[in-house]
Amino acid sequence: MRDEALLSDLLEAEDEVAVVAALTSRGLLQASNRWRYLGNMPNNQSVVHNQQSTPAAALVEKFTNGLDAILLRRCKAQGIDPRGAAAPATMAKAAELFFGDMADRTAAQIRSFAEVSMVLYATGSKASPSLSFYDAGEGQLAENFPTTFCSLIYGSNDGSYKGAIPFVQGRFNMGGTGVLPFCGEKYKLQLIVSRVPQDVVSTVDHEWAYTVFCFFASKQDPSWRYLIGPDNLVLTAGSAPLGLVPKLAAKSGEVCAPRERRVPSGTLIKMYDYRAARSNICGEQFKKLQEYLLRPALPLRVIECREAYKANVMGVTVWDRLGAWSKDKLEDGFEDGASVSMKLETGETVPAEVRVFKATKDVEDD
Numbered sequence: 264m265r266d267e268a269l270l271s272d273l274l275e276a277e278d279e280v281a282v283v284a285a286l287t288s289r290g291l292l293q294a295s296n297r298w299r300y301l302g303n304m305p306n307n308q309s310v311v312h313n314q315q316s317t318p319a320a321a322l323v324e325k326f327t328n329g330l331d332a333i334l335l336r337r338c339k340a341q342g343i344d345p346r347g348a349a350a351p352a353t354m355a356k357a358a359e360l361f362f363g364d365m366a367d368r369t370a371a372q373i374r375s376f377a378e379v380s381m382v383l384y385a386t387g388s389k390a391s392p393s394l395s396f397y398d399a400g401e402g403q404l405a406e407n408f409p410t411t412f413c414s415l416i417y418g419s420n421d422g423s424y425k426g427a428i429p430f431v432q433g434r435f436n437m438g439g440t441g442v443l444p445f446c447g448e449k450y451k452l453q454l455i456v457s458r459v460p461q462d463v464v465s466t467v468d469h470e471w472a473y474t475v476f477c478f479f480a481s482k483q484d485p486s487w488r489y490l491i492g493p494d495n496l497v498l499t500a501g502s503a504p505l506g507l508v509p510k511l512a513a514k515s516g517e518v519c520a521p522r523e524r525r526v527p528s529g530t531l532i533k534m535y536d537y538r539a540a541r542s543n544i545c546g547e548q549f550k551k552l553q554e555y556l557l558r559p560a561l562p563l564r565v566i567e568c569r570e571a572y573k574a575n576v577m578g579v580t581v582w583d584r585l586g587a588w589s590k591d592k593l594e595d596g597f598e599d600g601a602s603v604s605m606k607l608e609t610g611e612t613v614p615a616e617v618r619v620f621k622a623t624k625d626v627e628d629d
Contacts, residue, residue: 358560
């Protein structure tokens with residue numbers, strides 16, 4: 264079912280109150296037949312809560328899924344079966360195959376790449392911001408939402424959607440729900456909007472699809488559910504480009520409109536009233552993300568869109584902190600690392616790096 268007006272209201276809403284009002288005015292929040300269990304699992308609260316312990320760590324899972332989506336898009340666009348023998352064996356090899364050696368790019372080129380590929384931006388109020396994450400990845404069709412965005416643990420009887428794909432990380436189909444406990448107060452709302460790019464599908468008339476995740480409290484069945492249409496599919500909103508991302512190349516100190524740039528495809532996830540650091544997102548929140556993303560395979564652009572936090576720095580890029588340490592000696596005692604392989608209990612072998620930081624001062628025992 265197409266409902267462009269509802270999507271417009273949900274994109275404009277900046278807190279839980281506004282989203283609840285948009286749903287309630289249409290009789291949707293009260294209609295049990297318009298909500299399906301996330302992961303098709305009643306009482307799924309335990310699965311959702313058994314994820315990340317901090318808001319920053321949960322946000323990193325959104326980056327992980329966005330990165331996977333971008334690599335999968337390039338893989339499919341080139342006609343490569345992601346599970347086939349011709350697929351890259353690791354994420355690093357996939358990034359190099361599809362995008363070349365990112366280390367050779369200038370800071371300006373890295374920023375430009377991030378602005379069109381992966382963007383995290385803040386809107387709403389100082390005390391309770393909404394965070395939106397956009398990736399220009401493979402997207403999903405409306406009929407595939409239940410086994411991708413709206414799945415838990417397994418996407419289908421054949422296993423998880425990204426299972427057996429060697430170059431992606433989010434293979435367990437549940438890490439992306441880690442942000443939900445950190446959204447809002449009562450309903451813990453999240454919006455997902457997605458459309459598949461034309462270099463992945465052969466059709467041009469497929470529509471944007473969207474849904475809302477909502478928590479319904481209950482003594483017997485406390486559960487997250489997602490919104491569906493009367494046809495039992497997630498809602499759609501036409502095929503025209505949507506304004507989902509801030510404009511490119513904002514000037515220093517400029518407050519960008521959050522959805523000024525229209526995009527033809529990709530995925531936007533909006534987390535209402537997110538428990539983020541109470542400051543300009545380019546400050547404390549950026550630092551927290553860097554702690555987890557020391558050397559990401561692709562860069563992430565972080566943009567502050569709130570007038571209340573106007574500052575000289577309104578956009579920063581998460582990219583290769585380890586490389587900066589090594590090149591600029593920003594950390595005393597930094598030594599370059601060594602590459603090793605680690606075999607997990609599952610039998611899978613994964614790459615790892617050893618980094619050594621030597622003490623520069625003697626430390627006395629207490």
